[in-house]
Amino acid sequence: MVQVLDAGYGYGFVVGLGAAFALIMIFVTKVLTRYMGEVQDSEHFSTASRSVKSGLISSAVVSSWCWPGTLLSSCVYTYRYGVAGGYWYGISGISHSMLFTLIALQMKRKATGAHTIVEIVKARFGKAAHCVYLFYSCGTNTIIASMLLLGCSQAFAHIADIHIVACAFLFPISVAAYTMLGGLKSTFLSDWIHTVIIYLVIICSVLICYTSSDLIGSTDRMWDLLQEVSLTHPSAGHEGSYLTFSNRSLVMLAWSQIMSGWATVFADPSYGQKAIAAKPLSTISGYVIGSLCWFIIPWCFGLGTALAALALTNNPVSLTYPNTISTQEVNMGMPLLYGLYALMGKSGAAAGLLVLFMSCTSSLSAELVSFSSVMTYDVYRSYIKPDATGKQLVRVSHFFVITFALFVGGLTVMFNYIGITISWILTFIGIVLGAAPVGITLTLFWGRMSKYCFYYALPLGSLTGLGCWLGSAYHFYGTVDKDTLSFVNSTIIANFSTFGATVLYCVIVSFIFPDNNTIDGLQDKFLVGDDATLQEKKAMQLDEATKNQLERIFKWAAIGVFSIWVSFTFVLPFPMYGQKYIMSKPFFKGWVVVSIIWLFIAFLYITFYPLYESRSSLYHIYRKITGKEGKATIEYLEGSELEQTSSEENKVSPVVEETSEKSSEPALKA
């Protein structure tokens, strides 16, 4: 175990940066409330008033899909398997976020007024099915939130001298502080800031590695070093090379993770929450561009950090010289931090902790809001107080943000002490909860699905997966324990089994026990909070023009999304796999250059497009702060064109109608 940074760094990040960030986000929320008239009512808290535009949706997709586990595990893939590792990790993640675009679009078309994705199950199938799906959804939410904390806390405890229990509780407390005040909207803003910082660190690491580093400094030198290390410490790929896609273990592992990961997006209410918050026509571009921007993070970060750690294995600057990093440390994701340390010393390790901090806090904030929304709308309002007022809904949301933050802190500590790592959780989640993605997809797309699928098919699908998991661990490795259950033969069989069996059971159950529920007609089943503004109420229904536009783009969206997925997942990697191709120096150079160009485009888009989209809001805030009053056309709640006549009017009645509808009443409440 190597502690390269002292406790000052550790507590500086967790307490200092955590508190600073919480204060910044609280300040931003206050500015939006004061100068933009944003009201922190129940609809705003949970749905950001369904008004978020494409740029912020993309940055939220990148941010909440960029877990500490993404950064750590993609570097593990690259360290173990070479250049193909990060690419395949990226495939495993983009598969879910890209295909979720269609779920998001369908939510907009069929259930615009939902507050959580779970509510849609209740609207279509009633309470019993809803309770089953609640179990899956809350389970996924809880496990993902603790996985985020676990990965980050273990890395902090390992590299900086800070106790893991302190990390596990201090991280969520600072996040809960700003999430409670700003709700879902504050997570969008923090997502944007975090994502920009993460891109900057990745850009620095890749540029230093391939241009200015004395130890590597060019793609040609990296290529030479990787060839050397493949002689002393060969990979499991073709000819032991780290420059090939021809690696069966990697493909098996990636497919195991692809199958496991459906639950982490489709069943995690936090991804549905972004779809709910999006303006209807922003959904597709938000998710597709966000997925493409996310994809480059695991691909490129590994190239700049883990590949450096690997290439420098035989150099005394390596923290583990002359050995490779131990299996235990690799499982904890250390190649990222050791690679940065080898390239940049202590500042490299500190930069590594910075990106882990950013990725943990922003994803965690989204998890806190989504859990609190599910508890508020799917439990409290559904089963405890159906006539709850908006104020009560906000209070309950706040309560669940803070209690969930403390709960996942406790769970993280428990996972740590029983020896669970993020890689283990990533495989476990798909086996146990992988029935849920099938359930929600069929709920939104299959008219014949019957409610009995939730009673029988989903639980049986999970049990089938669990049985196959235990059985295959025993069959392949002779014993069933924590290690054999995490080996790839056990996990890939179990993940495919849960998924395949659930599909099969759903079809059988729907034909044997049909019922007369329908996908259409869900729109009227969602209740608006009594404190909602007229705009918020209107946003719960689609107007005819938007409905027609969504109908028209759906088919093209489906073709586009599947084409991108098939190209990345099959067309590009498998010919190289089949030919046992080992990258030549020029090919490797091209590979790195393409990834860096992609990285820059993603960075520029995520950084500047949301600012461009919000330019009139920013201008309005500037005018307000500098005291320049008067008639100004502004954007409000991320996008509605407004006529504002005076600041006084806005203070008293901040909510006004969209100019497209030219209401004369500036402050209507629903």
Ligand SMILES: NC(N)=O
């Ligand atoms: N977000 C993932 N799968 O890293």
